[in-house]
Amino acid sequence: PTYKIGYFVGSLxxxxxxxxxxxxxxxxxxxxxxxxxxxxxxxxxxxxxxxxNYPPEGRALKEAIEASHGILFVSPEYNRSIPGALKxxxxxxxxxxxxxxxxxxxTGIVGASPGGIGTAVMQSSMRGVLSFLDAPQLNAPEVxxxxxxxxxxxxxxxxxxxxxxxxxxxxxxxxxxxxxxxDVNAPGHI
Ligand code: FNR
Numbered sequence: 001p002t003y004k005i006g007y008f009v010g011s012l013x014x015x016x017x018x019x020x021x022x023x024x025x026x027x028x029x030x031x032x033x034x035x036x037x038x039x040x041x042x043x044x045x046x047x048x049x050x051x052x053n054y055p056p057e058g059r060a061l062k063e064a065i066e067a068s069h070g071i072l073f074v075s076p077e078y079n080r081s082i083p084g085a086l087k088x089x090x091x092x093x094x095x096x097x098x099x100x101x102x103x104x105x106x107t108g109i110v111g112a113s114p115g116g117i118g119t120a121v122m123q124s125s126m127r128g129v130l131s132f133l134d135a136p137q138l139n140a141p142e143v144x145x146x147x148x149x150x151x152x153x154x155x156x157x158x159x160x161x162x163x164x165x166x167x168x169x170x171x172x173x174x175x176x177x178x179x180x181x182x183d184v185n186a187p188g189h190i
Contacts, residue, residue, distance in 0.1 A: 010075025
């Protein structure tokens with residue numbers, strides 16, 4: 001079977017390392033995964049005032065999450081936490097109350113930073129948020145990328161063989177995780 005993966009890039013930067021990382025991950029993913037970006041740029045800041053009449057951007061976001069078998073977050077760390085634009089998108093997807101679009105969606109969290117800890121603290125914050133939203137998460141392997149721009153091509157080509165192998169391994173594990181969560185007949189279920 002083919003699984004639809006909706007992915008979020010947590011950066012709005014035109015030169016985003018995380019967008020390059022997302023391209024690399026998509027290139028290295030198993031053929032059974034089909035990727036669609038879920039855009040976050042045009043969302044207004046969420047307010048409960050929208051709950052009675054969700055604007056088209058909010059509805060489109062929820063529909064895109066609901067139409068995905070799995071969700072992948074590729075995000076920077078801002079001030080040791082989740083970038084505001086991404087957190088805003090998650091808040092939109094979680095509401096109106098009782099219609100949380102993330103519930104039971106298998107998720108993966110990865111990120112890149114020029115710094116040494118490679119978004120580890122953002123990812124830890126994300127795990128708390130996604131747990132509250134009842135989204136199962138791939139626990140391991142963890143992907144904390146200390147981003148070296150020279151190691152990637154514009155189109156997401158990964159020049160370093162060991163990084164390439166590691167990212168391929170992650171995507172294979174992520175694909176198997178999505179399958180496991182959705183399919184009781186898949187390996188991993190008893
Ligand atoms: C950062 N950056 C950063 N890096 C990090 O490793 N930990 C952090 O807490 C922060 N905090 C932070 C806050 C803000 C507001 C900005 C703009 C940046 C640096 C960040 O990792 C770097 O700008 C990356 O290039 C951001 O990822 P993208 O946009 O290139 O994908």
